[in-house]
Amino acid sequence: MTKQTVINKTNLHPRNLHNNGYDFTLLCNTLPELKPLLITNKYNNQLTIDFSDSNSVKALNHALLKFHYHIKSWNIPEQNLCPAIPGRVDYIHYLQDLLSSTNLPSAFKDKSIVVLDVGTGASCIYPLLGHQVYGWHFIASDIDSNSINNAKSILQCNVPLVDSIDCRLQSDHKNFFNGIIKQDEIIHMTLCNPPFHKSLKEANQGSQNKWQNLAKSNTTASKQSKGSTKLNFSGQKAELWCEGGELAFIRNMIKESKQFKNQVYWFTCLISQKDNLFLIKQAIKKANANQVKVIKMAQGNKTSRFIAWSYFH
Numbered sequence: 283m284t285k286q287t288v289i290n291k292t293n294l295h296p297r298n299l300h301n302n303g304y305d306f307t308l309l310c311n312t313l314p315e316l317k318p319l320l321i322t323n324k325y326n327n328q329l330t331i332d333f334s335d336s337n338s339v340k341a342l343n344h345a346l347l348k349f350h351y352h353i354k355s356w357n358i359p360e361q362n363l364c365p366a367i368p369g370r371v372d373y374i375h376y377l378q379d380l381l382s383s384t385n386l387p388s389a390f391k392d393k394s395i396v397v398l399d400v401g402t403g404a405s406c407i408y409p410l411l412g413h414q415v416y417g418w419h420f421i422a423s424d425i426d427s428n429s430i431n432n433a434k435s436i437l438q439c440n441v442p443l444v445d446s447i448d449c450r451l452q453s454d455h456k457n458f459f460n461g462i463i464k465q466d467e468i469i470h471m472t473l474c475n476p477p478f479h480k481s482l483k484e485a486n487q488g489s490q491n492k493w494q495n496l497a498k499s500n501t502t503a504s505k506q507s508k509g510s511t512k513l514n515f516s517g518q519k520a521e522l523w524c525e526g527g528e529l530a531f532i533r534n535m536i537k538e539s540k541q542f543k544n545q546v547y548w549f550t551c552l553i554s555q556k557d558n559l560f561l562i563k564q565a566i567k568k569a570n571a572n573q574v575k576v577i578k579m580a581q582g583n584k585t586s587r588f589i590a591w592s593y594f595h
Contacts, residue, residue, distance in 0.1 A: 293580055295375035299350050300368035304342070306330075313345035339364045351414040355439035358432060362404040371411045372579050373552065373588060377471055378416055380548060380575065380590055387594060390470055390547055394419050398546070400458050400474040400535070401425075402449070406433035408473055409447045410440075420447045421469070423462045425455045458535045459542050467545060473588075474551040476531045477524045529558045536565045536591070543593035550590040559589070566591045 294301045306329045310317040316331075319338045323330045331338040340358065346367045347353035358364060381395070395418045399408045402422035409420035424430050430451045437443045450462050463469065524531050532551050539549045553559060559576065566574050571591040578587045 294368060295372050295379075295579070297375050298368060298372055300346075300371070304346075309342070309345040309349055312349040313341065316341045316345050336360065336364055339366075343367055347410065351411060353410055353414065353436075353440055356405075356410075356436055358404045359428070362429065362432070365403075365405050365407045367407075367411075369579075369581050369586070370407050371415065372581065373473065373475075374408065374412045374415060376577050376579060376588070377412075377473060377548075377550065380550070380577070381470060384547065386470075386547060389468060393468060393470075395471075396421065396467075396469050398423065398459075398463065398469050398472040400462075400472055400551075401476070402429070402433055404429040404432035406436050406447065406449070408475075409433075410436070410443070413443060413446050418446075421462065422447055422449045423452050424449075425452045427451055456534075458538050459546075460538065463542055463545060469542075469546045471548040472546060472550060474535070476528050476535075476551060476554075478528050478554050528553070528555055529561060532558070532562050532589075533565045536562070536569050539591070540569050540593070547594055548590050548592050550588050552586060552588045554586065556587070559587075562589060 306316070306320060310320070319331055319335075319341055320329045321332060322328070331342055333339060343364065344356050347356050377397070395416070397409075397412055397418050398421045399412075400423055402409060402424050404426075406422055409422045412418045412420060422430075422433055424433070430449050433447075433449050437447055437449070452458075452462055454461055458474075459472075532553065535549070535551060539546070553562065563574060563576075566589070569591075571593050572595050573590075573592040575590045576587055577590065578585060580586070
């Protein structure tokens with residue numbers, strides 16, 4: 283019988299360095315290029331950036347990575363998604379909690395922690411954060427060669443990371459683990475931020491909705507009035523949508539995970555759409571997993587979650 287656990291949270295993880303917002307003075311000292319991009323929020327007179335502007339978000343990310351996580355150099359192409367650091371590192375912290383609460387079998391004990399990031403993207407953000415915060419070793423996979431090449435270039439600019447993060451190209455877009463996990467390779471956890479939408483049209487509408495929400499704030503309005511906004515809702519096809527959307531993506535991942543049930547302890551994946559949770563749990567049950575956990579995370583008014591399943595008892 284599958285053991286199920288649901289863990290609810292209301293704030294960023296207690297170990298998250300970004301619980302109290304951003305110290306823009308320190309960040310600008312770390313990365314002077316950020317300073318010209320700062321604006322004042324008319325509602326509280328505090329410094330902020332235009333979160334709909336890709337250049338501003340990239341500069342903020344670079345400053346955060348440099349100051350808090352000692353990543354000296356980081357950049358991504360304009361067409362790729364620009365990740366929000368607080369939410370990404372929250373996933374990492376909750377994975378550490380999951381791992382520390384697990385009684386690992388002998389095959390996984392006394393080994394360096396190895397984590398597989400399925401769809402690492404051009405930013406390579408989860409491996410960078412996971413290694414810098416917890417010293418984990420990573421396999422960073424992606425189906426897009428340009429994303430893998432950019433991830434490799436980030437590592438080359440941060441030489442100490444080269445030996446700890448292994449970038450691997452997935453040659454078959456239908457596979458998650460086949461072609462990536464090597465024979466007899468032991469992996470403690472997988473993580474994944476799956477594509478959300480079912481089509482390009484749906485993805486474009488989602489981006490437009492995000493912009494409209496941000497446009498209500500002073501941040502976006504001030505820049506939009508100058509006609510200088512470059513929307514931060516770009517993304518490659520594989521990052522934004524897939525046939526069947528999030529539900530089909532995760533179901534297919536669950537099916538394939540059975541083949542690696544003795545090599546991976548925890549399989550995990552973010553779930554954006556709460557309504558998908560029941561059917562995803564059913565798919566895990568059908569796959570005969572022995573454990574399943576749903577862990578909720580929160581950032582402001584936004585609630586997210588990830589699901590974890592294991593074939594070990």
